[in-house]
Amino acid sequence: MTKANQSGEIFHAIHFRADMCIGCSHCMNICPVEAIRVREGKARLIPNRCVDCGECYRVCPVGAIAVEQNDFEEIFRFPIRIALIPSVFFGQFPETISREEIVHSIMDLGFTHVHEVEEGAGFLNRLYIEYRKNNPNNRPLISPFCPAIVRLIEVKFPTLLDNIILLKNPMEITAMKARKDLTEKGYKDTEIGIFYVSPCAAKIVAIKSPVGEKDSSVSGVINLNYLYNKTFRLIRNLKKAHGPLPGPNFSSQEICWSLTHGETDLAESGRNLAIDDIKNVIEFLEKLENEEIKGIDFLELRACDESCAGGILCPANRFLTAEKMKKRVQNTLSEGKEEKKIEYTPEMEKFLRDHISLEKLTPRPILKLDDNVAEAVVKMKRMYELNGFLPQVDCGICGSPSCKALAEDIVQHTAELKQCIFIQKIMEQNEKLDIQESVNIMRKIWSESKLDKNSLRDEI
Amino acid sequence: MHFRYKIEGGDFTNAGSTASAVKKVLKQLNIDPVIIKRTVVGIYEAEVNIVAHAYNGVIDVDIDENRIFARFEDAGPGIPDITKAMEEGYSTASEIVREMGFGAGMGLSNIKNNSDKLEIISQVGKGTTVEITNYFNSK
Structure with missing residues (x-):
């Protein structure tokens, strides 16, 4: 269930800055769920309607929409500081900068460990396949990956809520595994800070106010564009030689999980469809809800065009990011190298399985005119x-x-x-x-x- | 509350627009999602029946706080044997209609499965009237 704060309002990572808003109404006109109004010359958000897709952020001409993040210095509250980096982050940089350089620069900023979010995707994919086998009458299954889409279904398509796969996402799996690995080495849970680098507002909300799970194992959020600026400056100024990659040298097809077709490419055969851009998703779900569309097995639905490569906090061009990420996978495969997957001990496997389910999702209808x-x-x-x-x-x-x-x-x-x-x-x-x-x-x-x-x- | 929608036979591009419009209304009325789903599936099937078989038709939808009533009245060939038409898989749809993915013979039985009350009156050579009632406080 989506959590509300004490005053009953739903948490959002997007904030309208009244001091900067010029009341142009661009955001109001683009909002796919009509969650914005203009009053007294300022854009106002209707919190219960917003699904955190971030379309408003894209069109604001004066940068009056802020995306909440933790103060970077907060990472130093923890002796162990893990940066949880989504693969799209690496796709932001020019090809002349290596992944080793990027990772070492992130560590130079103060992190003690760096994990790539998609390390957990292979494990999750195995569970997706099991889930599909164990729920043969529930079709189409809908991916729970994009939090803006989960929220969209909660507010606009409640009849489809039961179709959402009740499993957490790669970020939580990678975070849980990293935390468990370290606590087994003797660190206390409170000593470990895991900071997710977010490409969008919806993912921030998923951590700060998770849907279908009690608490996130992630401690805080750093916005992707913020870390990009910090890292890029460091790499350019300190052109020193760096050693090999610390941590797991993960390299397999799951790197592209957060791109469009990232999930369908790894799904078992059947009618698997990938749809990106929230407007396309709404159009499709309308027809699916009427049963005008039938016979689909699995739906990968993403709010952003080009999925996470098009996240609102990603500075690089989304098509070039996607191209770079696909190339990274191709290079690995074409050089005849073996895919380097993440290993799980039987104990770890059991631990993750015990903690991977989401609770039943509840509708949060916004269209209703009255409860009665x-x-x-x-x-x-x-x-x-x-x-x-x-x-x-x-x-x-x-x-x-x-x-x-x-x-x-x-x-x-x-x-x-x-x-x-x-x-x-x-x-x-x-x-x-x-x-x-x-x-x-x-x-x-x-x-x-x-x-x-x-x-x-x-x-x- | 009353809504009226006009349907043209053969206009497959717009088949489903009534179902979508009614769905939005039911969501605004805060009807249980399970009942919305049943109702909308039934309306969609009945709507497609007019498009696939009839020359034209009118859909009248009446909604109050207790129930939704929808009447689908068409000018068309009519149904010679309603009992048979209710059987799953029985279809008189033309090859062209089937190629478009409609006319699998599940229409009327699907409507029956998704409605609390269903009445069909048909006159061969004249047309068919289908009436669906679904109650909001599930039966």
């Missing part, structure tokens, strides 16, 4: 009536993303009909609204600064 059906019917009638008055232009001038959204906001008492600029014109014509009042309405939505252009007065 009778009340919802009343609101819906009113909503359709109101929508009939609206122009269906979806201009967003009212501060809501569409005419339908405004109608809904009105029945939920968070907006008024006269926020619609077309309704204002009709009211003015009928002398039901004077010009000063209509200006005041616009001020309330878009702030005074957008309406009071004194310098323009002489010009227009």
Whole structure:
């Protein structure tokens, strides 16, 4: 279940900075779940609707959307400091920089160990295959990998929640294994800090407020772009020779797990489909829910175009990142080297299996107008009536993303009909609204600064 | 609350639009997801039946706090033997329709399995009326 904080609000890694927001409404218009409104000239998030996909972050022209992370210095609270690096991180750098150089630079920054997240993917894939065998009547199975998609299904497609595979992701497996290895060597659990380097907001939320699991074994999060800048600067300034790779020299096809087709390429045969970009996913799930689409065995669904290579915190071009990662796998295979997989002792295998399941997921419907059906019917009638008055232009001038959204906001008492600029014109014509009042309405939505252009007065 | 949707026979590109529209309404009314799923699957099948077999049709959907009622009225060839048509696998769909992935003969039986009340009235040469009722407080 998604955790809410004490005030009942859902945790999000994305924060709108009111001091920087210029109220342009780009984010409101792009949000795939209509979770943003503009009021008093600022974008406002409706926390219960947001699925942390980060589409708003991409379009913000002034960088007013911040993604929460831990203060880097926090890593030094732990004697053992593990950096959990997703493979896409290595795909950010020019090919002239080796993986050894990157790993050694990360350690120079203060980490004592570096693990690649995808080390745990091979183990997980074996469990996927078992899960599919053990649940022959549950089709299609949906990958739990992308946390934004899990949240999307929770809020928008609750009838498909039971299709999600109830297993944790490679990040948790790698973290659990690393922690266990070290505690067996005599370290205390509290001495070990594991910091995940996140390519997106959704993964941060998955750690800080996990869905379907009690606690994450990860201690904190560093944003990928932040670590990229720090590492890149170090590599460029200190061009010293580095030794071989510390830790496991992991090299196999699972490196591409977080790319589009990363999971389907490793799945057992059947109808396995990989879909990326949240809009494509929504379109597909609509049809799947109606059973218009049948006979699919497994769905890999990712919120970002090009999956994690397109994560909002990845600085490099997503297509080039994906290309580099695929090349890395190809190089290993073509040089006739054997794939270097991660070994698991029987004890470790048992430990991970005991801790790998997710709890049953619960719906968090955002579309409902009211908990009570009778009340919802009343609101819906009113909503359709109101929508009939609206122009269906979806201009967003009212501060809501569409005419339908405004109608809904009105029945939920968070907006008024006269926020619609077309309704204002009709009211003015009928002398039901004077010009000063209509200006005041616009001020309330878009702030005074957008309406009071004194310098323009002489010009227009 | 009443909604009306018009369906053109042979318009496979839009088959499913009524089911999607009704689904959204039911989600907004906070109906149990299991009941939404049943209802939407039934409506989709009945919608496709009109597209695949009839010349045109009208879908009337009435929703109150207790139930959803959907009437699918089409002008089409009608069903000569309803009992037989209800059997799983029985189909009169043309080869072309089957090639498009429809007409597997599961339509009416699927509607029956997904509805609390089902009535079918048909007149050969004139058309068919299918009425589905699903209750929100599961039966």
